[in-house]
Amino acid sequence: MANSQMIIPHETQSYGDHQDAPQDAVPMCTLKSYPFMVEHCIEWARERFGVTFTKNWEEVNNFIADPDLFMTEMKKSREGEIDNVLATISELLTLKMESSKIGTKLDAICMQHARNMYDRDYNHAMKDLTTTFPLNHEKDGQKFWQGSKRFPDALAFDVEEEYTQLYMFCMANLLM
Numbered sequence: 001m002a003n004s005q006m007i008i009p010h011e012t013q014s015y016g017d018h019q020d021a022p023q024d025a026v027p028m029c030t031l032k033s034y035p036f037m038v039e040h041c042i043e044w045a046r047e048r049f050g051v052t053f054t055k056n057w058e059e060v061n062n063f064i065a066d067p068d069l070f071m072t073e074m075k076k077s078r079e080g081e082i083d084n085v086l087a088t089i090s091e092l093l094t095l096k097m098e099s100s101k102i103g104t105k106l107d108a109i110c111m112q113h114a115r116n117m118y119d120r121d122y123n124h125a126m127k128d129l130t131t132t133f134p135l136n137h138e139k140d141g142q143k144f145w146q147g148s149k150r151f152p153d154a155l156a157f158d159v160e161e162e163y164t165q166l167y168m169f170c171m172a173n174l175l176m
Contacts, residue, residue, distance in 0.1 A: 033129055036148040048121065053174065059085060060092045091116070095175070106176060114171035118157060118164070126154035 035041045063070045074082050091113065098109050135151050137144040145151040158164050 034149045036150065052117070056088050056092060060089050060096070063089050064093075107172065110172040110175040111168060113175055114168050115157065117171060118155075118167060122155040123157065124154075126152045130154070 032044070035044050059070075074085060078085065095109055095113050099106050129152060133144050135145060155164075
């Protein structure tokens with residue numbers, strides 16, 4: 001018997017008597033808009049990868065299986081997200097249909113999808129954030145962009161930039 005422990009009622013500490021140390025969970029707004037630590041950036045990337053290659057495709061499959069049930073569930077649980085979810089499903093269904101056609105240039109389709117993702121995550125999201133909270137924005141009399149909240153720059157797509165090329169290469173290959 002490996003590592004056995006005798007349990008005596010009302011004398012031995014039970015699992016219920018022990019409390020784990022509170023987890024230092026990072027608020028979702030920090031991960032989504034203001035990541036400033038390496039751990040935040042890793043968690044952001046992990047979440048984006050999961051959404052891109054798991055959640056979105058699960059939603060496509062659920063939509064294909066039963067569109068009426070899918071829409072009913074969407075209206076109940078994700079009312080404000082319906083347009084974005086349907087746009088993503090439409091884009092992925094187009095990607096799937098185009099890639100199944102004989103003679104289709106799959107690499108071009110995947111590159112276009114990767115480009116759309118790049119613009120969404122690194123350009124449009126940053127522009128939306130900086131439009132909502134401009135550089136001199138104040139909240140409760142305090143500058144909004146201070147401390148760990150640094151004013152972000154939107155990244156314009158630059159095909160000559162090394163990391164843009166690497167992103168496009170990797171993302172397009174993952175999509176194929």
